[in-house]
Amino acid sequence: MQPLYIIILGSLIASCCALLGCFLLLRKMTMLGDAIAHAVLPGIVISYIVSGERDHTAMLIGATVAGLLTTFSIEFLSKKIKLQQDAATGVMFTGFFAIGVILISLFANKIDLDQDCVLYGEIGYLGLYNDAFIPIEIWRMLIILGLIITFIVLGYRQLLMTTFDLAFASSVGIMGALWQYLLMGFVSLTTVASFESVGSILVVSFLIIPPAAAYLITHSLQRMLIYACLIGIIGAISGYYLAVFLDSAIAAAMSVACGVELILIFIYVKLWKERVLSKAVY
Amino acid sequence: MIQQHTEAPILEVHDLTVSYNKKPVLWGIDFTIPKGVMVGIIGPNGAGKSTLIKTIMGLIPISSGFVKIFEEAIDKVRLRVSYVPQRESVDWDFPTNAIDIVLMGRYHKIGLFKSPRKADIDAAMEALEQVKMTEFAQRQISQLSGGQQQRVFLARAIAQDADIYFMDEPFAGVDAATEQTIIELLQKMVQKGKTVIVVHHDLQSVKKYFDWLLLLNMHLVASGPTKNVFTDELLQKTYGGKLSLLSKVGDLLKQHEFPHRE
Numbered sequence: 001m002q003p004l005y006i007i008i009l010g011s012l013i014a015s016c017c018a019l020l021g022c023f024l025l026l027r028k029m030t031m032l033g034d035a036i037a038h039a040v041l042p043g044i045v046i047s048y049i050v051s052g053e054r055d056h057t058a059m060l061i062g063a064t065v066a067g068l069l070t071t072f073s074i075e076f077l078s079k080k081i082k083l084q085q086d087a088a089t090g091v092m093f094t095g096f097f098a099i100g101v102i103l104i105s106l107f108a109n110k111i112d113l114d115q116d117c118v119l120y121g122e123i124g125y126l127g128l129y130n131d132a133f134i135p136i137e138i139w140r141m142l143i144i145l146g147l148i149i150t151f152i153v154l155g156y157r158q159l160l161m162t163t164f165d166l167a168f169a170s171s172v173g174i175m176g177a178l179w180q181y182l183l184m185g186f187v188s189l190t191t192v193a194s195f196e197s198v199g200s201i202l203v204v205s206f207l208i209i210p211p212a213a214a215y216l217i218t219h220s221l222q223r224m225l226i227y228a229c230l231i232g233i234i235g236a237i238s239g240y241y242l243a244v245f246l247d248s249a250i251a252a253a254m255s256v257a258c259g260v261e262l263i264l265i266f267i268y269v270k271l272w273k274e275r276v277l278s279k280a281v282y
Numbered sequence: 283m284i285q286q287h288t289e290a291p292i293l294e295v296h297d298l299t300v301s302y303n304k305k306p307v308l309w310g311i312d313f314t315i316p317k318g319v320m321v322g323i324i325g326p327n328g329a330g331k332s333t334l335i336k337t338i339m340g341l342i343p344i345s346s347g348f349v350k351i352f353e354e355a356i357d358k359v360r361l362r363v364s365y366v367p368q369r370e371s372v373d374w375d376f377p378t379n380a381i382d383i384v385l386m387g388r389y390h391k392i393g394l395f396k397s398p399r400k401a402d403i404d405a406a407m408e409a410l411e412q413v414k415m416t417e418f419a420q421r422q423i424s425q426l427s428g429g430q431q432q433r434v435f436l437a438r439a440i441a442q443d444a445d446i447y448f449m450d451e452p453f454a455g456v457d458a459a460t461e462q463t464i465i466e467l468l469q470k471m472v473q474k475g476k477t478v479i480v481v482h483h484d485l486q487s488v489k490k491y492f493d494w495l496l497l498l499n500m501h502l503v504a505s506g507p508t509k510n511v512f513t514d515e516l517l518q519k520t521y522g523g524k525l526s527l528l529s530k531v532g533d534l535l536k537q538h539e540f541p542h543r544e
Binding site: 026028082154155157160161163165167169170172173174215218219220221224 | 336340367376377389424
């Protein structure tokens, strides 16, 4: 059962990331996803210390708060202090991450957490700590995916409008900041729920690569969301078998598989477009 | 300063100051606009024309003064006010098609958490028809020309069915046919009693297009009916030394009958 569970969890994480990543990509803030993925670390550590155990609810809350705080402080630095957006992002997420690392080393004897675990994760350990029929990680990710789908279905028009034309959206009374923070809240939640499995670096590849590949092959946002999920899921499945074949880290192989998909799609689009062009000439 | 106030204004801007980084970009702007006119906002680059309409729409915070539309704060009357941002302000590679953009104008009529009904789609198609874009409804927006993109923006504004329209440079970078389509449409809207306020660049078409003018260069130089305000002296004041160059270019254009577009 273990391989099936790993593939299911990988696919769930990939889908959550792909859906959110589409909006990050179109808002030209994919690196904010990267920033949040790292900056949730102090949130995780503090909730560890406060709750004194591997309490997932506390961790999710702590990390979401840290993620929102990062988004907020990046906005503050770039809007009020007039630092460039990318510089502000760089300053804030490294700062938050460093605080997290210091906290881990300070409380190393009290908490079961180290940098490697946070940065790289290990999906192979799935279900090792409990013997439930279906591992708790899968349930948790399933609930988060459900929340994200509900969020996107209900808020589709608001997300579309604030992403495409924020000034117009504001002019009809949509609160741009609210939707921005809701989106970032979900990015934080997803990141922290998946860091144990894929780590906070590789989660970024799930956030960026499938949406980027989907963007190349469609002109419709709805289809882009669906394709991105499919590309992510295919990456998770083929990545698992790649890892088995190479006997390597599973999450890394999944992200490599996504990268290969992106390259294949890129080549396909290039060739296809050239064919269309040559047809148009003759 | 020449300034003509109106009885029962549809738009009142009172002693408005707006600043970026504590540096004022608009100073003590004070004017009123009557119902059912076509208004041009004229001034050099950096005069604060876009800032003025963004501030009126409540998109930029006010440092001092106030804005009233239909004698109310903007947040109470958003349903009756339409804003058309500059075409360049959005990413036209966005994965969506023309009709989806126009449907954004029906946001309030569609309602929260619902999808567009047939009535909304019909209204969007009718708006596209008015800008002569029916056959492009399903076209991906990156495959439209600049003029067609501007028409889609205008169709979105029409779909809003507002009473007052603010448009940021709707004629910038569009072809002559589009400019003609747009201006005819705007004039029809004004005849129906709507008020249209346009940020405009081309001084040559001012007299032809607008009933009412705001001359702006961080301060308000003048506001009033075009025939009173559109004078050499006031334009000189608005543009400073730059106007002589502009008018020379204008004369040259007239002499050689260059195609009239930006």
